[in-house]
Amino acid sequence: MAESITVTTPGLTSIQDLGRLRGSRFGQMTGGASDQYSADVANALVGSHRTAPLLEIVALDFGAVVSVDLLVAVTGAPAEVQVGGVTRPQWEPFVWTAGEELTVRGIHDGLRVYLAVHGSIAAPSLLGSCAPDSVLGFGRQLTVGESVAIDVDGPPIDHPYFRVPLFRLGAEPASFTGHWTIDVTDGPDVHEFGATAARLYDTPFVIGDNTNHIGLRLTPADPGSDVPRRDRSTEVLSRGVPIGAVEVPAGNEILVLHRGRGVTAGYPVLAVVTATALSRLGQARPGQEVRFRKVSVPEAVDGYRSQRRSIALLRSRVANAFASLRIPTHTDTTSTQHHSVPQMESA
Amino acid sequence: MSGVTSIRPHREFVLADCGDSAVRLTSLSPDAEERWQAVHAVAAALDARGDDVAVTGIIPTYDSLLVEFDCAATTHDAIRALVERLIELPAQPSTRGSRQFEIPVVYGGEFGPDLDDVAAHLALSPSEVIRLHSARPLTMRCFGSPGGAPMLDGPAFPRPVPRRTIPRPHVPAGAVAVAGRQAVISARPAPGGWPVIGRTPLTIVDPATEPLSDFRPGDTFLFVPITAAEWSTYEGVRHG
Numbered sequence: 151m152a153e154s155i156t157v158t159t160p161g162l163t164s165i166q167d168l169g170r171l172r173g174s175r176f177g178q179m180t181g182g183a184s185d186q187y188s189a190d191v192a193n194a195l196v197g198s199h200r201t202a203p204l205l206e207i208v209a210l211d212f213g214a215v216v217s218v219d220l221l222v223a224v225t226g227a228p229a230e231v232q233v234g235g236v237t238r239p240q241w242e243p244f245v246w247t248a249g250e251e252l253t254v255r256g257i258h259d260g261l262r263v264y265l266a267v268h269g270s271i272a273a274p275s276l277l278g279s280c281a282p283d284s285v286l287g288f289g290r291q292l293t294v295g296e297s298v299a300i301d302v303d304g305p306p307i308d309h310p311y312f313r314v315p316l317f318r319l320g321a322e323p324a325s326f327t328g329h330w331t332i333d334v335t336d337g338p339d340v341h342e343f344g345a346t347a348a349r350l351y352d353t354p355f356v357i358g359d360n361t362n363h364i365g366l367r368l369t370p371a372d373p374g375s376d377v378p379r380r381d382r383s384t385e386v387l388s389r390g391v392p393i394g395a396v397e398v399p400a401g402n403e404i405l406v407l408h409r410g411r412g413v414t415a416g417y418p419v420l421a422v423v424t425a426t427a428l429s430r431l432g433q434a435r436p437g438q439e440v441r442f443r444k445v446s447v448p449e450a451v452d453g454y455r456s457q458r459r460s461i462a463l464l465r466s467r468v469a470n471a472f473a474s475l476r477i478p479t480h481t482d483t484t485s486t487q488h489h490s491v492p493q494m495e496s497a
Numbered sequence: 498m499s500g501v502t503s504i505r506p507h508r509e510f511v512l513a514d515c516g517d518s519a520v521r522l523t524s525l526s527p528d529a530e531e532r533w534q535a536v537h538a539v540a541a542a543l544d545a546r547g548d549d550v551a552v553t554g555i556i557p558t559y560d561s562l563l564v565e566f567d568c569a570a571t572t573h574d575a576i577r578a579l580v581e582r583l584i585e586l587p588a589q590p591s592t593r594g595s596r597q598f599e600i601p602v603v604y605g606g607e608f609g610p611d612l613d614d615v616a617a618h619l620a621l622s623p624s625e626v627i628r629l630h631s632a633r634p635l636t637m638r639c640f641g642s643p644g645g646a647p648m649l650d651g652p653a654f655p656r657p658v659p660r661r662t663i664p665r666p667h668v669p670a671g672a673v674a675v676a677g678r679q680a681v682i683s684a685r686p687a688p689g690g691w692p693v694i695g696r697t698p699l700t701i702v703d704p705a706t707e708p709l710s711d712f713r714p715g716d717t718f719l720f721v722p723i724t725a726a727e728w729s730t731y732e733g734v735r736h737g
Binding site: 283286 | 640642662676686
């Protein structure tokens with residue numbers, strides 16, 4: 151029988167994955183989970199492939215009922231996660247019991263929560279990804295009463311008497327407290343900004359309201375501060391811009407391009423946000439104050455590899471735990487997007 | 498420039514890091530056509546290699562190529578060495594010749610709200626701007642955003658066209674715009690900062706089909722002025 155998740159409170163929720171690779175050659179945005187780390191960990195915790203579709207719940211409360219006992223994991227921003235009114239942990243897998251409502255309420259500090267399932271979520275694919283693309287009109291937000299088909303191939307295992315966490319797999323939760331420091335490397339056009347480039351690091355910035363998965367707009371926390379300025383006005387031919395590009399258009403704001411960015415632009419790229427900091431920025435709320443910190447490219451690569459290594463270790467713990475309980479894992483995918491297991495040699 | 502430039506100009510280039518997961522190749526050849534051919538030849542060669550080099554994205558444009566990769570699966574040094582090796586290969590002849598497309602356009606008015614501004618900036622009459630824009634075929638250099646817009650060499654205007662001071666929040670699909678020395682046809686509705694001088698009723702990108710677009714870099718586009726009354730004749734037609 152076809153199993154499904156039926157939405158009771160949709161909030162702002164979509165079916166998401168890690169993004170659409172190789173579409174950029176044809177002018178298509180990459181998209182995908184704005185907090186790639188939390189999405190990756192969510193799928194790792196349930197033994198699903200890292201590019202498997204999962205739910206991205208943004209800012210607002212979410213609720214749904216499932217037709218079959220289902221092993222799930224919820225990561226991302228802190229929130230109150232309950233099944234049938236009983237609180238369940240984030241960053242550890244747990245069983246979502248058939249017929250009971252799972253709710254995610256009061257998302258705070260960050261913006262996005264990820265819900266991954268053990269099994270697979272059916273989702274239409276475009277160029278090898280289910281990631282919504284608002285420009286193409288592909289993918290959509292879930293609506294109340296909507297049923298999302300799921301395929302479950304192994305019974306989940308729960309504590310027979312108590313709703314205590316069965317697993318303690320030790321995923322490293324993303325941090326949402328303290329100062330938000332955003333690491334960036336020098337961009338390819340940093341020389342066009344002369345000494346004003348330093349303003350990126352000297353000035354605290356505030357995330358603007360007009361911020362989304364396409365990009366973030368930031369203004370100096372002190373309105374009297376000036377942003378970096380390009381010291382030339384020559385025409386720039388359109389060229390590919392990396393995700394994370396820090397651009398400085400006219401006016402007193404800076405732009406950070408995120409995963410929904412258009413692939414070409416004519417602005418010089420002052421700096422590029424690191425892959426790990428991009429996940430953090432994917433959780434930034436309007437009004438949040440951030441500071442930029444310059445790191446070298448090798449430091450940025452080390453940081454990302456360290457993050458991926460911790461997820462790989464988590465995956466091996468999950469595989470061992472699941473194997474001992476005879477729960478199947480899904481480390482491969484039929485998706486046309488192939489993500490090889492990263493080589494974890496040192497840089 | 499070194500003496501090599503005159504013999505193998507397309508092999509003069511700059512390779513710059515773009516953060517922890519991308520590098521940008523820019524050709525320095527003095528010839529625009531050669532710059533374009535050089536970066537697109539490398540893009541095609543990378544494309545043919547598939548996933549084995551952990552490349553996750555390839556964005557060739559007019560004179561540059563952004564190569565995105567998974568930095569956990571490869572290194573900057575490996576990607577740089579690969580790109581440098583590929584640019585030394587002889588350019589592969591294209592698998593098919595370029596094609597020419599005729600693109601009907603309603604210029605001015607609600608279809609091209611910035612036509613008069615562009616004309617004023619160029620010190621030309623609006624009809625002269627239309628004449629120059631449709632005088633000869635323009636070459637598509639790459640796909641741009643949003644949605645896979647064909648980006649073309651600009652028409653032979655006397656000077657570059659500035660971008661709008663305030664970008665439009667909504668530019669419809671099919672909008673025909675110019676900026677700098679470039680021209681574009683909007684693929685999908687989106688915000689945009691390029692002055693819009695007209696609009697085509699043709700469907701440029703169709704998310705329901707693969708490939709999404711019939712056009713390829715190297716194709717040429719001849720813009721053909723039509724009247725607003727002729728719009729419905731072409732509306733929604735997919736070209737190619």
